[in-house]
Amino acid sequence: AYNFCAGPATLPEAVLNQAREEMLDWRGTGMSVMEMSHRSDEFVQIAETAERDFRELAGVSDDYAVLFMQGGASSQFATIPLNLLPEGGSADYVNTGIWSKKAIAEAKRYGDVNVAASAETSGFSEIPDQASWQTRADAAYLHYTPNETIGGLEYDFIPDSGSVPLVADMSSTILSRPMDFSKFGLVYAGAQKNIGPSGLVVVAIRKDLLGKARSNTPTMMNYQVIADNGSMYNTPATYSWYLAGLVFQWLKAQGGVTAMAAVNERKAKKLYGFIDGNDFYANPIKPRFRSWMNVPFTLADESLNGEFLKGADARGLLNLKGHRSVGGMRASIYNAMPEAGVDALIDYMTEFAKERG
Numbered sequence: 001a002y003n004f005c006a007g008p009a010t011l012p013e014a015v016l017n018q019a020r021e022e023m024l025d026w027r028g029t030g031m032s033v034m035e036m037s038h039r040s041d042e043f044v045q046i047a048e049t050a051e052r053d054f055r056e057l058a059g060v061s062d063d064y065a066v067l068f069m070q071g072g073a074s075s076q077f078a079t080i081p082l083n084l085l086p087e088g089g090s091a092d093y094v095n096t097g098i099w100s101k102k103a104i105a106e107a108k109r110y111g112d113v114n115v116a117a118s119a120e121t122s123g124f125s126e127i128p129d130q131a132s133w134q135t136r137a138d139a140a141y142l143h144y145t146p147n148e149t150i151g152g153l154e155y156d157f158i159p160d161s162g163s164v165p166l167v168a169d170m171s172s173t174i175l176s177r178p179m180d181f182s183k184f185g186l187v188y189a190g191a192q193k194n195i196g197p198s199g200l201v202v203v204a205i206r207k208d209l210l211g212k213a214r215s216n217t218p219t220m221m222n223y224q225v226i227a228d229n230g231s232m233y234n235t236p237a238t239y240s241w242y243l244a245g246l247v248f249q250w251l252k253a254q255g256g257v258t259a260m261a262a263v264n265e266r267k268a269k270k271l272y273g274f275i276d277g278n279d280f281y282a283n284p285i286k287p288r289f290r291s292w293m294n295v296p297f298t299l300a301d302e303s304l305n306g307e308f309l310k311g312a313d314a315r316g317l318l319n320l321k322g323h324r325s326v327g328g329m330r331a332s333i334y335n336a337m338p339e340a341g342v343d344a345l346i347d348y349m350t351e352f353a354k355e356r357g
């Protein structure tokens, strides 16, 4: 079966097999990783290796702290303003879809939020030209969502934020291609797409942005505290961290993010090319800004949606139903989705259109 779920998403089969082999007895310790003290030598080794591999893959220098926090990207929507938006200060946000809207709504609870640009005027089909953004030079930070997982709208550039720290919700694009990390003040990503199981959120924060949290910030949300304690202020999500480490090793074995990017681009181009070339299917996003990871599409006759999904399921093409807020279909094709999965999807879509279109 091929699982096209947007998250929790498919994981590399090799990773799941390794986890199964190590499930009951991790390397002769007689314990599952799940049962280990997070302060044991064994787990600290697992944790440190995972961090090192993540830094290597993503190109994160020692100028940044890498944090393995609990919760999800949604908890970061509040954690970010609590740490970076001073009382009475303001922050800039760009609205490109449902996830940026959620980030904006949460940040508004903590201070003045300026929506510097919005993709709403284009029906969320293109990223507004940066020349038109109403950013403020005195903003505490500029927040954007490089890839909108639901809408399938993705930036093909890194915004220039000048001296204002750039903050990015990379939940659904992290490690899918090389990125110049030095352009960012803070990057965060919920794990359950390109990193591992849910419950974990990876944060990379430039060290000069630490230590600015408001005094009433919950301790568990204070980046400085988490950094000072090696992400072990409390008991971290140990098993998710371990699995993330296995995914990082798998990624390195594939040739890292440069090799992944080539495959990801090929998979996405193939699927969009098919959709564009077939009257029965459509994707509304301007080609330049189409997501490599999440491909939403509609059927010309929406009354066939149920039948399309049923047929897909019967073939082992799982979770193609679009997000409940937008309907239609969505194929999430993260790093762990093999190219053969995209080929199988295209074969099915071809047949379905021929029979029912």
Ligand code: PLP
Pocket (backbone or CB within 6 Å): 006, 007, 071, 072, 073, 074, 075, 099, 145, 147, 148, 149, 150, 169, 170, 171, 172, 190, 191
């Ligand atoms: N941001 C983006 C871009 C997402 O895709 C998601 C989840 O799909 C979230 C935030 C929310 O993540 P979480 O469920 O980890 O809070």
